[in-house]
Amino acid sequence: MPGSADRSATNSAAPAIAVVVVIFTVVDGDLQALLIHRSGEPHRGLWAIPGGRLNAGEQLVEAARRKLVDETGVRDVFLEQLYTFDDLDAVTPGGSLAVTYFALVDHQRVRLASRTDWQPAWFSMNELPELAFRNRDVLTYALERLRNKLQYSNVAYSLLPGRFTLSQLQRVHESILDRQLDKRNFRKRMLSLELIEATDERQAEGAGRPALLYRFTSHEPISI
Amino acid sequence: MPGSADRSATNSAAPAIAVVVVIFTVVDGDLQALLIHRSGEPHRGLWAIPGGRLNAGEQLVEAARRKLVDETGVRDVFLEQLYTFDDLDAVTPGGSLAVTYFALVDHQRVRLASRTDWQPAWFSMNELPELAFRNRDVLTYALERLRNKLQYSNVAYSLLPGRFTLSQLQRVHESILDRQLDKRNFRKRMLSLELIEATDERQAEGAGRPALLYRFTSHEPISI
DNA sequence: CCAAAAGTGTTTTCCGTACACCCATGC
DNA sequence: GCATGGGTGTACGGAAAACACTTTTGG
Numbered sequence: 001m002p003g004s005a006d007r008s009a010t011n012s013a014a015p016a017i018a019v020v021v022v023i024f025t026v027v028d029g030d031l032q033a034l035l036i037h038r039s040g041e042p043h044r045g046l047w048a049i050p051g052g053r054l055n056a057g058e059q060l061v062e063a064a065r066r067k068l069v070d071e072t073g074v075r076d077v078f079l080e081q082l083y084t085f086d087d088l089d090a091v092t093p094g095g096s097l098a099v100t101y102f103a104l105v106d107h108q109r110v111r112l113a114s115r116t117d118w119q120p121a122w123f124s125m126n127e128l129p130e131l132a133f134r135n136r137d138v139l140t141y142a143l144e145r146l147r148n149k150l151q152y153s154n155v156a157y158s159l160l161p162g163r164f165t166l167s168q169l170q171r172v173h174e175s176i177l178d179r180q181l182d183k184r185n186f187r188k189r190m191l192s193l194e195l196i197e198a199t200d201e202r203q204a205e206g207a208g209r210p211a212l213l214y215r216f217t218s219h220e221p222i223s224i
Numbered sequence: 225m226p227g228s229a230d231r232s233a234t235n236s237a238a239p240a241i242a243v244v245v246v247i248f249t250v251v252d253g254d255l256q257a258l259l260i261h262r263s264g265e266p267h268r269g270l271w272a273i274p275g276g277r278l279n280a281g282e283q284l285v286e287a288a289r290r291k292l293v294d295e296t297g298v299r300d301v302f303l304e305q306l307y308t309f310d311d312l313d314a315v316t317p318g319g320s321l322a323v324t325y326f327a328l329v330d331h332q333r334v335r336l337a338s339r340t341d342w343q344p345a346w347f348s349m350n351e352l353p354e355l356a357f358r359n360r361d362v363l364t365y366a367l368e369r370l371r372n373k374l375q376y377s378n379v380a381y382s383l384l385p386g387r388f389t390l391s392q393l394q395r396v397h398e399s400i401l402d403r404q405l406d407k408r409n410f411r412k413r414m415l416s417l418e419l420i421e422a423t424d425e426r427q428a429e430g431a432g433r434p435a436l437l438y439r440f441t442s443h444e445p446i447s448i
Numbered sequence: 449c450c451a452a453a454a455g456t457g458t459t460t461t462c463c464g465t466a467c468a469c470c471c472a473t474g475c
Numbered sequence: 476g477c478a479t480g481g482g483t484g485t486a487c488g489g490a491a492a493a494c495a496c497t498t499t500t501g502g
Contacts, residue, residue: 449502450501450502451500451501451502452499452500452501452502453498453499453500453501454497454498454499454500455496455497455498455499456495456496456497456498457494457495457496458493458494459492459493459494460491460492460493460494461490461491461492461493462489462490462491462492463488463489463490463491464487464488464489464490465486465487465488465489466485466486466487466488467484467485467486467487468483468484469482469483469484470481470482470483471480471481471482471483472479472480472481472482473478473479473480473481474477474478474479474480475476475477475478475479
């Protein structure tokens with residue numbers, strides 16, 4: 001339900017609004033978030049969720065997309081608004097408000113920005129470093145939302161290639177939920193949701209029987 | 225997870241941010257929203273969700289509370305952030321962003337603001353008037369969130385007096401969900417959630433056997 | 449005594465969970 | 476032929492849904 005109108009007549013006194021994007025990926029069965037090493041005050045030397053100021057005339061979701069592309073090179077992925085914080089200490093400076101988003105990316109497609117300063121890096125959600133501001137709370141909330149959406153929506157499409165095996169999908173779910181799932185029950189539920197469909201291709205994973213490849217029936221968001 | 229720090233050092237170039245509050249109540253089995261009759265441009269003569277600018281140094285939730293008290297005189301009720309819109313046409317003017325909240329009030333406690341201009345009035349969610357901006361979408365989304373939260377949380381406490389009968393609670397649920405519920409199943413579920421508990425008082429409703437009065441065990445939010 | 453509202457149990461259905469073996473391929 | 480990963484069915488338990496009658500009061 002985000003906005004669409006494009007009024008160029010924005011206030012000359014531009015609001016200081018930060019847009020912050022929690023970027024998740026799954027690597028080798030591990031859910032990871034992208035963090036930036038702060039090389040400026042405050043909280044120099046700590047890690048923070050990527051973000052920046054909303055440009056004049058820019059829409060929120062555009063700013064979030066821009067940030068995502070800047071950091072990972074990835075576009076056209078799941079990206080959803082999370083929450084708006086007004087506590088400066090909560091998120092990042094440079095804004096009287098911080099609008100947070102969260103995104104999911106297939107790490108195969110990612111090309112991290114390489115800078116000498118403000119370096120990005122992936123961190124396991126199970127071994128987070130010391131975080132700037134109250135970014136840990138933001139990550140915790142993002143993870144909660146992700147776990148909820150995973151149950152009934154197609155968000156996982158963003159974490160996988162276009163074609164994937166059910167085992168790959170299951171490993172993604174297990175990484176996010178941080179627990180093992182039963183293979184038969186998982187398959188039953190996934191297929192009954194009708195979010196995915198089999199293709200007629202197969203893929204071998206090392207030794208062993210080749211697996212059927214599936215695809216999501218749609219990449220459209222299920223709700224808002 | 226809303227913020228808490230109180231930095232007075234806000235930017236001199238104050239951001240033009242609107243805070244908008246969807247206020248729901250239930251009257252005679254009918255879910256209603258409070259709307260304001262616009263007597264200024266744009267969209268003069270249409271109805272709009274109450275809202276106003278965020279004051280310098282003011283927190284979002286404080287602004288939402290202020291707006292709620294201004295319009296209804298009610299405080300200490302369920303109030304939660306909904307979504308942040310950047311589309312000027314989506315919500316209300318005077319802000320490059322509109323942070324929306326939603327609140328639930330017991331209409332018995334409400335004393336509507338009486339003004340000669342910008343008059344507030346309740347409208348049934350089933351018979352909404354022509355709305356300014358894209359306020360209909362905001363109401364639709366607020367209703368969806370309310371319906372979800374109703375299932376597993378204690379939000380309904382805000383729509384009822386401190387003591388209430390199970391029949392009253394059921395009518396509130398039915399109004400919000402817009403369908404009839406089975407009395408026995410409803411009671412079983414409500415009691416099993418352990419969100420409410422019986423008092424030792426009874427209340428007669430016209431003729432008929434007096435009903436036990438219940439109360440919510442807590443008014444604390446269940447999540448976020 | 450009758451109208452009105454409160455209160456109460458049982459059966460069925462559906463979904464989530466637990467659980468173990470055979471199949472196809474690479475080496 | 477054996478190691479590796481893919482693929483399948485059934486039984487149980489708990490929650491939601493369907494469903495009708497008795498109890499207590501006011502008039």
